[in-house]
Amino acid sequence: MAKTNPGRFFEDYKIGDVIAHAVPRTVGEGERALYHALYPARHALYSSDEFARDSGLPESPLDDLAAFHVVFGKTVPDVSLNAVANLGYAEGKWLKPVFAGDTLRSTSEVIGLKENSNGKSGVVYVRTRGWNQLDEVVLDYVRWVMVRKNDLGAPAPETVIPDLKKVIPAGELVIPEGLDFSNYDFVQAGEPHRWGDYEVGEIIDHVDGVTIEEAEHMIATRLWQNTAKVHFDATFRPDGQRLIYGGHVISMARALSFNGLANAQMIVGLNGGAHANPCFSGLTVKAWSEVLDKAETTAPGVGAIRLRLVAVKAGAEPGQLKGEDGKYLPDVLLDLDYWALMPM
Amino acid sequence: MAKTNPGRFFEDYKIGDVIAHAVPRTVGEGERALYHALYPARHALYSSDEFARDSGLPESPLDDLAAFHVVFGKTVPDVSLNAVANLGYAEGKWLKPVFAGDTLRSTSEVIGLKENSNGKSGVVYVRTRGWNQLDEVVLDYVRWVMVRKNDLGAPAPETVIPDLKKVIPAGELVIPEGLDFSNYDFVQAGEPHRWGDYEVGEIIDHVDGVTIEEAEHMIATRLWQNTAKVHFDATFRPDGQRLIYGGHVISMARALSFNGLANAQMIVGLNGGAHANPCFSGLTVKAWSEVLDKAETTAPGVGAIRLRLVAVKAGAEPGQLKGEDGKYLPDVLLDLDYWALMPM
Amino acid sequence: MAKTNPGRFFEDYKIGDVIAHAVPRTVGEGERALYHALYPARHALYSSDEFARDSGLPESPLDDLAAFHVVFGKTVPDVSLNAVANLGYAEGKWLKPVFAGDTLRSTSEVIGLKENSNGKSGVVYVRTRGWNQLDEVVLDYVRWVMVRKNDLGAPAPETVIPDLKKVIPAGELVIPEGLDFSNYDFVQAGEPHRWGDYEVGEIIDHVDGVTIEEAEHMIATRLWQNTAKVHFDATFRPDGQRLIYGGHVISMARALSFNGLANAQMIVGLNGGAHANPCFSGLTVKAWSEVLDKAETTAPGVGAIRLRLVAVKAGAEPGQLKGEDGKYLPDVLLDLDYWALMPM
CATH class of the missing domain: 3.10.129.10 (Hotdog Thioesterase)
Incomplete structure (x- = not known):
């Protein structure tokens, strides 16, 4: 057998x-540190136990x-x-x-x-x-x-x-128990922009970029015990390239989105997502976001914001997603639609 | 001085x-996370504190x-x-x-x-x-x-x-205090094969492969505070290559052996081992195992299995170890002989 | 906006x-493990909670x-x-x-x-x-x-x-509360040389070298949430190189200085520092130190030593810092002046 x-x-x-x-x-703490080492993650609620406690959680999740x-x-x-x-x-x-x-x-x-x-x-x-x-x-x-x-x-x-559902209705989003942004510290969080400052249709270019390394995407993907050969074995594909786990691109783009969306603290809904083009080591990943929708929640001081997060290769124009043929442009790596929670 | x-x-x-x-x-937890990030380690007893507790240990070692x-x-x-x-x-x-x-x-x-x-x-x-x-x-x-x-x-x-001793007698193996596999969860562990399903002489090709990166073997070797220059300093060898710590190959092969030996949970004996050929970055490592022996133990539900773990370069034929001259084949990196514990 | x-x-x-x-x-523990994985750090007080406790601290900082x-x-x-x-x-x-x-x-x-x-x-x-x-x-x-x-x-x-101040006077250094080196274990620490064994003017070649990898310096720099584009984005500089965070070179050199300064346990003062030349991946970093000064402290068994820590490219001559023009030699990466604490 x-x-x-x-x-x-x-x-x-x-x-x-x-x-x-x-x-x-x-x-545990090891995964937390590695996440901060592998991605430029800076959202305060995950970086600081104190910030998490001030937001009504027992510690950083x-x-x-x-x-x-x-x-x-x-x-x-x-x-x-x-x-x-x-x-x-x-x-x-x-x-x-x-x-x-x-x-x-x-x-x-x-x-x-x-x-x-x-x-x-x-x-x-x-x-x-x-x-x-x-x-x-x-x-x-x-x-x-x-x-x-x-x-x-x-x-x-x-x-x-x-x-x-094409989009999760805001009313179905689950707000973490105890979450309270009424005493939110915008200085510590890194940006002054609150929920009310974002407009549907607004495009945010996150400016920063990260060049992808083989060792880094493999360390990340292994950490999640993802075993797909194509990410680890350079002899697997005829071209000798290791395809990068789509989730690595998601996390990279989300971390880059801190610059402009520092207050989009917690992700609570994933409406959809497409890995538009494959990502390989050596590429430099940048990101832009579009505000798709906004909604109030029942939690104190907490608003929901629906965002399109797009990862692109360096050089791509922010806001450009698809060509006239309706297909993703060749520089687009990821098109993700999610709900996050933000102080009102 | x-x-x-x-x-x-x-x-x-x-x-x-x-x-x-x-x-x-x-x-601590950092070393645990890094081990899972550097090797495709999935043996459940080390991955889950709950699984370890269900096996009679206080937490994952x-x-x-x-x-x-x-x-x-x-x-x-x-x-x-x-x-x-x-x-x-x-x-x-x-x-x-x-x-x-x-x-x-x-x-x-x-x-x-x-x-x-x-x-x-x-x-x-x-x-x-x-x-x-x-x-x-x-x-x-x-x-x-x-x-x-x-x-x-x-x-x-x-x-x-x-x-x-060429081989540690099974009776001299030390079973961790409290270890009990009588309620072992094969579904959570990842494979249905128990001790009784393995036959002496059986060869298992572990299928998966990992391409070796400089950053990864150095991170691992440094984590163990191994200071041998040859692993870290590209100016040390005349050929400019960094020799990979043999233990990195051991851990890589052992982690790869999950696929086929997911239930060989704990290593308790090392009978012998040879680093048959040097390993350098860029190589893709694969692994195969041979069942060398089996023995019962006194712990509930726990059997011992003696395994030969062989790390090879991608492309090598599973089961092929030495040439007619009695020397290791050039594609063989590691030949390790160990005892592991497995549910009966 | x-x-x-x-x-x-x-x-x-x-x-x-x-x-x-x-x-x-x-x-937390994750950062501790990563620091040991990214640098060849071996100073016992940071490696072992037991050693830290024997030195009067609650655990390793x-x-x-x-x-x-x-x-x-x-x-x-x-x-x-x-x-x-x-x-x-x-x-x-x-x-x-x-x-x-x-x-x-x-x-x-x-x-x-x-x-x-x-x-x-x-x-x-x-x-x-x-x-x-x-x-x-x-x-x-x-x-x-x-x-x-x-x-x-x-x-x-x-x-x-x-x-x-060009140099922090020794009397202004703050010794961690409780620090006591009177029962210092030189064997566990790794070297027999105590404070009295070092002479002002002494040069120590730390011998070992580490070749710098893109993945490693990015993992480290990200872990400290340093967001400077130049460290991460290969499209940022016209030459396509990622400049390595100066602090990565500092930590690498300090860790390498264990070999010869294993007992310079804690850093308490930074008198000055210059990143003499830029560092890029592929370089092999070595280090040497010069004893600049020594002072007693009021803590039991604890002396202060002022050190110049110099990071150089492999091949540089230990002790050579500047040319006749008073400028740093091209092989010098870092010139750091700090105070450390050492058993007397």
Whole structure:
């Protein structure tokens, strides 16, 4: 009996299946420091326990995207080992902050299947949940990937395409228990701009750039126990390049967005996202954001802001996303749509 | 008086000498996170405090190889600064798990000496012990190295070659106090294969590969306070290459072996090991294992499995170790013989 | 309204202004481990909690230079974003050790201004203070930088040049509360040389070298939340090189100085420093020290030693600092003058 994991193929997924992903992970101060070492992360609520306490939390949580990466990483051996492409995200909600000492595990429920007309692959939709050691869901999101068939003769399953919200309504966002921005310290946070200072349609060029190194993206991706060969093995692709984990680009762009969005403190919703073009080492990543929407919340002093976060190669024009053909421009790496919380 | 450490030469070692190595080291959550960032480590007992507790331990210990590297690193300034070659390991036993907050120090006892017939160097055998802050031995192993003479006129010492076991008998392995695999969660651990599923002689190709980066091996080797110039200084070797610490290859191969040996959780014995060929950055490391032996233990649900772990360059054929001349094939980097604990 | 930080220009500084720098930072075990991973740091007091306790401290503090880097990093967006050059340091005092769990923030008071005769830039002197969560000053130093003017028509301010001590008198050094070296363990510390063994004028070649990697200096510089573009963005300089943060060279040289100065445990004073030549990845850094002065202290068994720490490119002659023209030799990277504490 072969002992190694061949991954799942399209025909191995059934609607309603719940996959318990392996290798729970305890996170702590080490992950926190590494996140700050790998990304230019400066949002004060994650940098300072004191700032977090002044905001009504017991201490700084693990960065929301680090929590996402840990939960996501566990799904790779079961969901994306034979994936051809990562097609999209939807309905991502952060439900509980993750604190040092928490142990995370993940499950994925198969909620959609559609075989491609070529009969060689299909699209699998899963709802992934991240759980802590108290069996509370800390994160919940839908992702769909194109997966190869192994047995081309396997019959096509009944097509099921889940009905996914294009945008999470602001009223469904979960505000972390106790969060209170009424005594928010804008000086310590780094910028004076509050929720009311941002206008829908506004474009913010985050100015700074970071050149990507092989060692850094591998250290990050390994830290999340993401095992996809293409990120680590230079002999895997014919061109000898290691494809950079899309989540590395997400975290880099989000950290760069501090410059202009220092007060967009916590990420609570992921409406959608596309890895528009692949990223390789040597590229310099920059970022710009667009304000897509704003909403009030019931938490004291806390507003919600919906942002488009775009990662681009250095040299790209901020605000330029797609060409006349409706396709992403070649310099665009990432187009992410998320909800963050900001002082009002 | 020169203030810097010239290292010891062959004539400086006397049978029975015990060298107290410098710079004790407290390990913690940072080392744990870095180990997971530098190696694709996924064994559940080290990844999750909850899994460790369900296995009868108070929390996840520091990875057994990280403990080895810390203990080994301290010996470098006293044992291998003038070493020509690291010749072998034997009788390595992990006696106590190392937990966050523990402070490690090392001692080495000279147990063997043999001058080479050329009169220019000799082989030194040391038994190294790693101690925690309670003066308990956590790790104990024998290592022998070829060391240069400084004073070629120094008389050859009486030859003493220690009587070393080729393999640690299973009955002498020390099982961590409280370890209990009777309620082992194979789903969380990542693979269904238990002790009974492995057969002596079985070869497992671990499939995955990692391309080695200068920054990563230096970060790892520095973390263990290993000071050998050859790993860090590109001007040291005539070819301008930095030789990669053999322990980096050991940890890389062991982490890769998760895929097929996810349940070989704890390392308790090191029977022997050879760094068959040097490793440099840019190489892609893969690994395969051979089951060498199996034994029962007295701990509930815990079996012992003796494994050969082989690190190779990408492209090598799994299972191929030596040529017709009895020498290691050029693609073989590491041949390690160890005992691990596995659920029965 | 532009949301991103343009940085301050020369005309924006007024004598007496106190700038509260943004983004407080909680430090912990992760930063400690990363410091040991990024630099060959081996001073026992920072490596072992047990050694620190035997020296009268509650546990190992964060490395003094790590504390410096965190405090310094916060000043970059407000002080050096438009700086042309970092000109000097003076009167640096470490006033309180920083322990895991402490949260640091920084303030800078403008204490000197001098417009250059070209009318295009000027020199700004600031006294920067690092504070912990108890509002205690942990570090205090003066730094001066040359900053561009934005509005060339802005009138020149009155010239104020602060009266700075060339050397902090030994009697003004602050010894950490409780520090006691009377039972100092020289074997564990790594070298037998005590305060009395060093002579003023003595030169120590630290022998070891480290080749600089892009990933490593970026990880380090990011960890201190230093945002200067020139360290991270390969498209920023016309030559495509990333300039290495001067503090990376300081920490590298200081760690290398262990070999010969293992007992120069704690840094308590920074008399001055110059980044003599820029450092780029691929260079191999070595270091040498000169004993500049010695003084007794009131703490039991604790002496103070004033050292010149020089970082050089591999191949440079130890002890050679400046040419006949009085300028730093091209192989010199750093010339640092500091006070450390050593067992008597």
